Amino acid sequence: MAGICPDTKEIKLDRRQFLKYGGFFSVSVASGGLTACGGGTAASQASSGSDLPAASGGSWKFPQSVASGDPRPDSAVLWTRVVPSSVDVAAPAPAGNDVSIRLIVTAADNSALLGSNTALTGSTIVDTRLSVLAAYDNTVRSKVTGLTPGQTYFYQFIAGDVRSNVGRFKTAPAAGSNVSQVQFAYITCQDWSVNHWGAFSNIAKNENLDFIIHLGDYIYETVGAAFQTAPVESSHIALQLPDGTVMNDASGAPTKAKYATTLADYRYLYKMYRSDPRQQAVHERFAYIAIWDDHEFSDDGWQDAITYDNNSLDAQGQNIHQPTRRRSANQAWFEYMPADVNFDSAATGFQNIQIYRDFQFGNLMQLIMTDERLYRSDHVVPESIYNPATGKPLNNSIGSRYIVPQNVYNMLEAQEITTATAMTSDPLAYNTMLGQTQRDWWKNKMQNSSNTWKVWGNEVCLMRMGLNGTDAIATLIALNAISTVAGSITTALSNPALGGNVLVAAALVAAATAGASQSTAAGAGVAIATADTQGGNTLAAAVAAGLSTTQAGIAVAAYNTAKSAAAAGTATQIGAAAQVIAFGYIKPDVQANKQNSQFVIASGQQAALSAYFTKFLLNCDQWDGYNAERKNLMAHLLNNKISNVVAVTGDIHGFFAGTVNSDFDATGGGTPAMVDLVTAGISSDSFFSYMKAGAGSTGLATIVSYPLSIPVPNVGTVNINVNLLDYTMGKAAPTVDGLLEQIRVQLTGALAAQGVPEGAVLSGTVAAILASLKTNSAFNTNLLGLAQQLSALNSNPWLAHINADAQGYAVATVTPGSFVVQFKQVNKLVNTGNMTAPGNVVARVTTATVASGKAAVSIS
Template identity: 40%
Template sequence: MDRRQFLKWSSFLTVSAASAGLTGCMGDNSDDGADGRNLSAAGKRFDLGVASGDPRPDSVVLWTRVDGGDGSKPLAVTVQLSDRADFSNLLVNQSLSADPGWDYTVRHKVTGLAAASFYYYRFLTGNAVSATGRTKTAPAAGSAPSQLKFAYITCQDWSVNHWGAFDEIAQLDLDFVMHVGDYIYETVGAGFQTGGNENRHPPLTLPNGTVRADGAIYATTLADYRYLYKSYRADPRIQAVHATFPVISIWDDHEFSDDCWQDRQVYYPGEGDTPNTPRRRNANQAWFEYTPADVSIDLSNPSFQNIQIYRSFNFGNLATLVMTDQRLYRADHIISEDSVPNTGLANIGSRYFVPQELLSATETAKIAAAGGDLQPVSILGDSQRIWWQQQMQGAAGAWKLWGNEVSLLRMGVDGTQAVAGMLGQGLAPALAQNFGLNLSPSQQQQLNGALYLDLKAADVSGATPVLSYANTQPQLASFSAAISAPVFAAALKPALDANLPPTMLLNKYILNADQWDGYNAERKALMAFLKNNNIGNVVGITGDIHAFFAGQVYDDFDLASPTPVMVDLVTAGISSNSLFSYFKNVVDTVPTFAKAKPLVYTTVNGQVVNTFTATLQTFNPWLKYADSDAQGYAVVTLTPAKLSCTFHKMGKLAKGTAPSPATVSKQTVEVLSGTPAVNVL
């Protein structure tokens, strides 16, 4: 080893310093490594390619996995890095060990690099040479880059739609790629994962796994999670992205378990009451092994919190990027899964379609019981929240980008108002057919308003509301004298009564309490911190929800006149089932919500028409752009003056093949410096 280099071991993240003028022959590994072990055994291949991550002005982390080990002995591997594509000037030529304890993966951090510079790297073992990777360091501290460009991605279920997006991303001119979670999906064979595989993705079979009641099998052992990462990384399209750009990654839930919190899984009611620490630790270790991240893990620590992945990055004086961990420290969902009726979809009432008043009251009670502490109702946890505040307040960059796994945007529905609209729209054809009354838009709005008042005044003591229609009948009579009280009672009231939904649908609902809507008190605390400290140009870079959204985040969404504080830009999943498909399944399969179907979709000439996007924007006007039925990715171009984000929507799988081009439409939104607002172009 060159005396100007150094090597250290820290949870198997090795480190060396770049030095010019090094020499070395490909595959010429010394017999002994830096730790004194014999490294004479060579591997055979690098089937999972190469990757880099966590670019800083003077360093980057390089990754590969060496094939050919027997599971008991380490393999010799050499890492080379150069500032030239032909490797004619080696800056690193370091012998390493690929250890079976880390599944023969290698994470090597190179320091001493020049800022804002391209580098090329590769790995060697025996006669095998890996693909060449290209990476790029971040701009220097204090520098003034004119532009930063990156793509961000999330939710790449192996078994749903296609991965054509990666072909496109690999061809872009980017500084880096961000992954905001759900790199793998821990289940195989779930209902939403059947029948949607592209031909290039054969079905997955976990080596161990645990069978759920619905027949799906979820990863449980370390071997299971490793198998998933190896399967996902075997795809040459995702390999091309990793080989072309450094990737800054964070996890969300599916790297461990759907909608998880800490070391708890919540597939069914009652599961969240019991820790599953071994499973969580297995998930942590596999993520660490297969992610080129500048973090460490302590396997001697018996806790599930044996790794810290929240961290920050600076890109000159243009941007600070804060990556958070919103699973390992979060509290249980505010409404316990055990406390709601089992609808067959265990998360209805606790995580989805949650009554807003109940959610708020329960959160308030939990805070009061904790003496005002937010910990029992927190996503970030106390320590990470303090760290987040410090990062935001001390940010070197004019823009503060927040790698934020779950959306900050309020997504709710006023059930009473929605039902009034559905009843009014449903009544319109009968008025036209029986009375020749074709309602104008103004009259339709007045009718809906009258129905709303009647619903508010209804007797809701039973399973179905009882209405007097004291406002609706006079309103209709004002449109047509023919609709007298007796005529209304005979001709219209029975149809209205027949379409009344269960009383419970007249609540105000939070649609997704697994995201920040379910942790409203902490969201308000974070927004108050930004507002009170005059911290502007904060933009959430968000995934998770399998839809595109762009909108403002307010200091308090429940105020009559809230103040916008920051912006949240949410990308759809690369391939995962859309948000729309989930809610369509709810109204199709849960009888309680069947009459809410028009809020989600209608059928015209046998074709499903999405109404869910319009419903979301009607009840949540801060959603300046929304597409609830999408797969895709986002590309951000950042300058001192503005942030431009283009959402790329993917076409659907066609006979097992991704369309070409994969993108079928694009939508660009902008955020101007100094203004927490979204402009849809």
Template identity: 40%
Template sequence: MDRRKFLQWGSFVTVTVATTGLAGCGGDDNASPATPSTNPPTTPPASEPGNTFTFQQGVASGDPKPDSVVLWTRVDGNNGSKPVNVQLQVSTQADFSTLIVNSTLAASPDWDYTLRNKVTGLSAGTTYYYRFQVGNQTSPVGRTKTAPAAGTPLSQLKFAFITCQDWSVNHWAGMEELVNEDLDFVVHMGDYIYETVGAAFQTGKVETRHAQLTLPNGTLRDDGAHYATTIDDYRYLYKSYRSDPRLQALHARFPVIAIWDDHEFSDDCWQDHQTYTAADDATPRTARRRAANQAWFEFMPADVSFDQADTSFHNIQIYRSFTFGNLATLVMTDERLYRADHVIPEQAAGSEIGSRYFVPKTTLAALEGSKLAAAGGALTPVSILGDTQRGWWQQQIGNATTTWKLWGNEVSLLRMQIDGALAVGSLLADAVIAQIPALGSQKRPLTGAIAQDLKDAKAANSYQAPAFTQLRGLLAGLTVPALQINAIVAALTSGLPPAMLIDQFILNADQWDGYNAERKAMMAFLKMQRISNVVALTGDIHAFFAGPVMDDYDAATPVPVMVDLVTAGLSSNSFQSYFKSVVDSDAAFADAKPLVYTTDGNGAMVNTFNTTLTSFNPWLTYVNSDAQGYAVVTLAASKLSCSFHKLKPIADGVAPAMPATASVQVVEVAAGTPAVTLA
């Protein structure tokens, strides 16, 4: 018996109404409607016998609302150019003894035989089971859960947020571990796939069960890597990633709310531009961007709008929001499709260094100011969100009546800077102390004196032979003999690092640090509206961070406004490892090695990068820059608790056995206070 009402066929999304589900209090008012077909078929198209087909990528659900959820699968097999009939069944019982949906859907070759079906008319806060059938083949059973109705009093909400699951490095044991958590849903902060194969950052240890990927088409880069270019390339990546049973199990167990970051299209992208070379700034890649948009839409169980007839790269809108009872509003933003070019274009800097990474702070601020002035103060040319989405964000956050306002944010809001003069001063102070160990207690004044001397020398164009006036005076006051002072100065002068390091640097201008004016404007909005309990959920940077986001990081006394929680990548190589590779391979940065790592008596690496980061960024309450892992958040009315799970490393090509977690750090945010404490 067909126990469902079939509402409409869609080219991209179909919608069915459950027959016995009780309608909840409605979804979010910004939900995107399903896109109807211009010629909906009156009966589903015929298909070949069912034993030709399988469900190689499993099943998935997403975007849970009080009365609806999106269900997904893909049929794998050969049916020529014809659609394939697929039966969808939904039940409140794991044995499917009573069906509330029993619908026939058509998986079209136009969408790579993927299906996205939005089931409406469901009951709020309810667990459902679903499966797909074609012929005599049945998919794995999926389990999903609708959101509590808006305003419903909740004692607790629990979810995980994850990011950066590069197939080509490390392991995916974290997914297997997460399946055993008792979660309401999972938030994916992007970098679900990586568009490159064979890139330098994808080298290292990897599970033997993850075979090397080969793109169907791909484009060769100068460094020997290939990057996805066509719709077939992007589909291949999603199908390959979804072939892993651990990722399938995670999707089958929990509804996932996903947003993209950059690698779903291109590393450090903006709009339809890639950034592999300095020349890429000038060349739009609209066809490639559209291919990435379509593949993401095909493979994500997301309640979003997509218009293939729109020939621009703005043919999809994925920013959206969710409400969970009286506890949480979750606002998911798209921080790639509308963002302006980096303030310092790669073409101007000549490379990513000086443009996106290790960017002089004063230069960045000056150029951002120039762009703002040229635009009459409008944020458009220096924006991550774009004007329309920023206004929408303000509306969603400003109108939220829940205790917590969660922001699915992708790139960190936390300032991450290094004062090159102080960093070099610290290293040279260590050299002085090595010659005179009795000066060990004077590390801080030595560092300050040397840093000031180097800045003065650079300003006076005498960096090759600094006078070291401050250092000489300090040492003389400490009764160091003049001959020894001269010897120390001579030794320091002979080993000075490049003058370009004597500056203040933003480590990553692809983050909000590179779009400071918009960040300040958004923090000003929160302050002006007196909006509290705003917490960002962030990924991208392959490290754990937690701390308050300031109204103006450059103010004499910055004021905390909200909190940013940043999870490490599930598998991607760590933030610290990238800096280690630079100081190990680039002579210009070799002297900075102690700021990134040292070695102990057994030759094992000791991570010093955490301390380096916190010493220049006092708002960073917690840092673990060398980790893979995930985060689990438990929300209550009085506090938010976030557990950062650092995973055990891979060994001989094999992922660690369960439990995969090596250590857990819990951080807490008390309601009403934009601060982080370590539990």
């Protein structure tokens, strides 16, 4: 039965409704559903029929399968793409072949047919014809209305004698109804060109979900870029853009990489990404609620501006704007994403689509999805700003969007607010992620929500990710000095005047490190030992021997530490005393004197490190780069006592959890206003891998990664880079077991990549290596000590969980009493002659829990 009301032809649509629902976005009204003919809005009653000839015969195919999206209590959007069977999977739809196809929908349980194109069984509530137009690349979308809340439906498209795979979706519960639980996954960052998509297999086979949130980076607009050169599963062939623009390197020279430029380019990417059968399986089983981030248009883009390299700047040093390219990206997203959004192809300019919108799930949850690219202002620190070290523009992302000196950011942000206040009605006009209209809409939705949980579908991380460069460098210099100091103590032991006394040797080296002459230091060491033996005041004895108060303090500390470790032997005494000297004197000296510290000068890295003795914001493409607006939003929540706000976030290619505070620069980091739960990307290389590459051979490399070479019998040497970035950013200090767990997934991947077969052999090999490392002093003392010292920086205390080296996805279970998210990290690629996704997909599950009424998160 066609879902068309008898009076449909009498309905008049305004221009925007026509553009939204006409052409290839039609509306079908279900029979026997909640909404009867004559009810609802004009749009919901629009005809979904087609005057085009019906597709006939068996020469058709659905190369991107089917998809559903935006489930509401009475509606959902259904999508497919159909082409003649002779057309390549990613080729443009042939012109002059517009036809109509059928869509059928049933409430009958067809679960057994998922994954197949077998004909649906049961009574249909929709059976209608839809137009297939080459002008929209033969994509087809239909909003089905009049459905029953909380009901699972099955659907199928039919072209001639050919049926699509069966699709399934579930409508949202009725607004205001009592709902005990909602469960959804949220995913992001699925770069075709690196790693694997095994996560999709696991979602399709094992997850029981009401829907899926996609937080953006559904496609990557670049092909062959430097960050896309990691290993990739063999089933993902190299992409070839139909047109594309060649990317340049830092010097302006062309590379082999290209970025999507035309509508054909963007369409090609969606077709290829959607051709993967594992992603198809997920779309077939669950409705998506999707927004975009940057790569659906341009990396780190804002509005219609690009930020790739120095060639992304115009003659005035400003980002180049590409409105035509932005419109092409908008249209391709609209064509390929099953989203119930407004798109106006006749509008001038590039802001011709609105994707921010909200959803109700009974009285339990309101989902507020935002657009953080189309309306955002330029990054506060522009690429055109001059680098004082070179006298030239930065011309790249380091210093402008990443590793940004906080004092520079604060100065420029204040200037922008002052200018905006004088010139506009919005003080945040030049420092906004959302734009004023969307910001006001967000505030209104939050304030007027009566739902238990207010969930924000948020593209980029809300939590501060900062680093005190002075503290980090001081820690590094101290760590690097330990072996030198220990060697000096060992040498001092050979001094006959000390009689082989390791305690006196430790005191001598400590005093000398603090600036005392060798003779004074030696005399003070003996004086400390004498006072200790006689029960006297060791500190006073050291001062009386000629040491300053500071020198005496570190000498006595080294002496006492060596004394306490006596039972463990001389080597342990020397190591313990060396650490006291390094962290008790060298580190504070570097913190006080920065690049002018004698220890920085002695390291030979004074010039290289001098620019890092300040506080940094690691990523100003995130909300850290729009701090004033973030504070404005958090003040709105706190001032209006809006509780139970949780952001589900993507973008940064790692798992993070913590609180979003009123003002991260205030004492104690401000007042927690809400919680941010960030998922890693499906396949995109991790935040850790990017930071490791950026640190490279700089003096900061040690605070990011630690190279570890492990000889493995019958395999050879396995090389991994231990992720220390987590500890530098604020991960809790590890135990030996915790550090072993930190490397387990990476070690498993490294062994699998060298051909160790999955299963008992691989798991047994990993277990044996970890057991061996646990007793290795280089691991359980040196590396563990480094991780613990970095953790002690306490860089971002609001971060409750950090795993910056991961791929995977997150599953949220929402009840009236709690919001619980499982971060599901996946295993690495497997090398079985060619690179494949692992059979055992999930490597680790970490649970983050937010209790109702508390802006806090616990981790288990």
